[in-house]
Amino acid sequence: MPPKKVFAGARLRALRVQHKLTQSELAARLDISASYVNQLESNQRPLTASVMLALAETFNLDLTSLASDASDRLVIDLREALADPVFGEAAPNLQELKSVAGNAPDMARSVLALYEAYRKTNERLASMDAALSRDPQSGVTxxxxxxxxxxxxxxxxxxxxxxxxxxxxxxxxxxxxxxxxxxxxxxxxxxxxxxxxxxxxxxxxxxxxxxxxxxxxxxxxxxxxxxxxxxxxxxxxxxxxxxxxxxxxxxxxxxxxxxxxxxxxxxxxxxxxxxxxxxxxxxxxxxxxxxxxxxxxxxxxxxxxxxxxLSTMQRPRERGVPFFFARVDAAGTITKRHSATALQFARFGGACPLWNVHRAFEAHGQIIRQLAETPDGKSYLCLAWSHEKRMGGFRGTTRRYAYALGCEISHAGRLVYADDLDLGKAMFEPIGISCRICERRNCPQRSVPPLAAGISVPADRRSVVPYEIG
Missing domain, CATH: 1.10.10.2910 (Arc Repressor Mutant, subunit A)
Structure with missing residues (x-):
């Protein structure tokens, strides 16, 4: 398989602006032409190995930060937002989303902010709660x-x-x-x-x-x-x-x-x-x-x-295992979420019910493991546990949380938690980000249909989920 081409126009442009350089000045530092810098920043040409090495040496960058797709989280957030039926057939495909996230990240964030405002406005219009209706920030992030x-x-x-x-x-x-x-x-x-x-x-x-x-x-x-x-x-x-x-x-x-x-x-x-x-x-x-x-x-x-x-260990040249970390309350709401992996948490809805973090409350005091696979084909080792935070004595308050920590399966061998697991032959449980954007057709725990797919309701047969997708 040929090596993946690395297009990093937005990151290169941001680096140049950060150091207050013109394209010509950056070209001089990298010993390339100004027109080549322009082509790199506009993603007309990919970064070559020699240019990446020059960038790493000149600006003390970690090569993995250049080669990695830092726009993954933006793509996932955009895909989730644009799956809303309000966009209809105008919703862009995955390649277009990657192009926007890679070349115009500020525009991508503006779209997310606009959708967030639209979603909140709709929620407030649908609610009869007088307190929400008087909220001066209605519809604003x-x-x-x-x-x-x-x-x-x-x-x-x-x-x-x-x-x-x-x-x-x-x-x-x-x-x-x-x-x-x-x-x-x-x-x-x-x-x-x-x-x-x-x-x-x-x-x-x-x-x-x-x-x-x-x-x-x-x-x-x-x-x-x-x-x-x-x-x-x-x-x-x-x-x-x-x-x-x-x-x-x-x-x-x-x-x-x-x-x-x-x-x-x-x-x-x-x-x-x-x-x-x-x-x-x-x-x-x-x-x-x-x-x-x-x-x-x-x-x-x-x-x-x-x-x-562990989820913060992303120092250039000294990176640890890329982990995701989340804290979930008893209602299933994610109250903390950080991810250095391709797995990103639902931004506009609840978490996947098949994720082992929801079972942690039942196994209080234990660290439970799950081998999971997301719809994009990536596999993860997921850990989950629960804990009570008590304040004071008998009448003091108790807060209960479940926690999730995990990494891609390629790093699992570095973790003690994988020692007795046959990662090559193990069965991986299917999980997703949230039901709203999950494409799996046969999930028995699905709570709502995916926004981007139609459904049918058969008159003469019934499964666990009362509708069929597609």
């Missing part, structure tokens, strides 16, 4: 959705913030039970901040910072791993305020609350990177073959924190 997309399209990896956290982790020293105390001491010595661990006077407050008195209060009912995380997030907001502002200025959020939400997200990112610094965490992950329980023990972190961190 919400602040939380803007922030979700900010991290989504950054591959959930923020390089300067990750490296800053790693540098501070080096100052804190070895991992172990005393690391929380060293972080508290660091706050006192460097920032004159007194950290107080005590139960809440009322309510379920997790953290509060009294700036006037330089006192950071942390809920002592939290697990030590969560206490460390909350202190680290507050510290990140103080130490990295200038970097936060720079990152947020470049995001161009539209919703007024989005900047504050994104700042909180960046603080949480810093906390995770400080808790599990990149180099040490990647080395330990390889040594323990991605056993999340062992990694939690080494770094004093919860399984959720470990799994979330």
């Amino acid at each position: 919400t602040a939380y959705e803007e922030v979700r997309d900010f991290f989504h399209y950054a591959d959930n990896y923020i390089d300067p913030l990750d490296r800053a956290a790693e540098a501070l982790a080096g100052e804190l020293g070895e991992f172990g039970s005393e690391r929380l105390r060293r972080l508290i001491d660091y706050c006192a010595e460097i920032h004159n901040i007194k950290v107080v661990l005590s139960p809440p006077a009322s309510g379920e407050r997790l953290v509060e910072f009294d700036r006037a008195n330089r006192t950071l209060w942390i809920n002592s009912h939290l697990e030590p791993s969560s206490q460390f995380f909350r202190i680290a997030a507050s510290l990140g907001g103080l130490e990295q305020a200038t970097l936060f502002d720079s990152l947020l200025d470049g995001a161009s959020f539209k919703a007024p609350e989005a900047r504050a939400i994104a700042r909180m997200g960046l603080a949480n990112y810093f906390a995770g990177a400080l808790h599990m610094p990149y180099g040490a965490f990647l080395k330990a992950a390889d040594a323990y073959r991605f056993d999340i329980e062992e990694l939690g023990r080494v770094f004093g972190a919860s399984l959720e924190q470990v799994a979330h961190r």
Whole structure:
């Protein structure tokens, strides 16, 4: 099979703009002609091996980031949105979607924003809820959705913030039970901040910072791993305020609350990177073959924190196994979602009911495995488990979540969870992204018909699903 041609016009153009270069200046750095740069940026010609090497050496890029199809998530989001019947026969085919996502990513995101506005407007028109009808942002992408997309399209990896956290982790020293105390001491010595661990006077407050008195209060009912995380997030907001502002200025959020939400997200990112610094965490992950329980023990972190961190390991030239990670509540709603794989989560609907994460609530305390195949033919090793987050005593609240972590089957051999699986002969369970866009015809768990296909309802026969697709 001939090697796949790599067209990366949009990425090359973005790189040139980032470094404030003209096409002629970029051509001079790469030792090629300006007309050739123009052809590369317009996707008239693919990147050659020599050009990719020149780009890698000149701009310190990871070759895999050039060769990989970074527009996959945009294609999936577009395909899901354009499957809506409102587009009728005008919906573009897969090749056209790839062309738009690769050559005009900003246009693709604008289409998604427009569809999001259309969908929300329809939902509100169909609802008799007076509160929704008075929503001043009716039909507009919400602040939380803007922030979700900010991290989504950054591959959930923020390089300067990750490296800053790693540098501070080096100052804190070895991992172990005393690391929380060293972080508290660091706050006192460097920032004159007194950290107080005590139960809440009322309510379920997790953290509060009294700036006037330089006192950071942390809920002592939290697990030590969560206490460390909350202190680290507050510290990140103080130490990295200038970097936060720079990152947020470049995001161009539209919703007024989005900047504050994104700042909180960046603080949480810093906390995770400080808790599990990149180099040490990647080395330990390889040594323990991605056993999340062992990694939690080494770094004093919860399984959720470990799994979330694994999904961020996308540093150029030091990439870890590309994982997807999701958190699902008891109603089946995805409340966290990150993916460095081709598998992307439903943006406009619920998750596939055949996915093992929904069974995790039934197997509380266990890590369950699933070998799954998506409609595009890609196979995955999926892990799932559930956990209860309790606050306080008998009358305290309990939040229940299920978690999913997985990778493509080509990486499964690096994971301890695949040791007793015959990956060559195993039966892979069919899963999808969501019923709305899934093309499988014979799924017994289908909840709604696919938007892009017609259905028929036979009068004289009945199967588990009461209609036939196509």
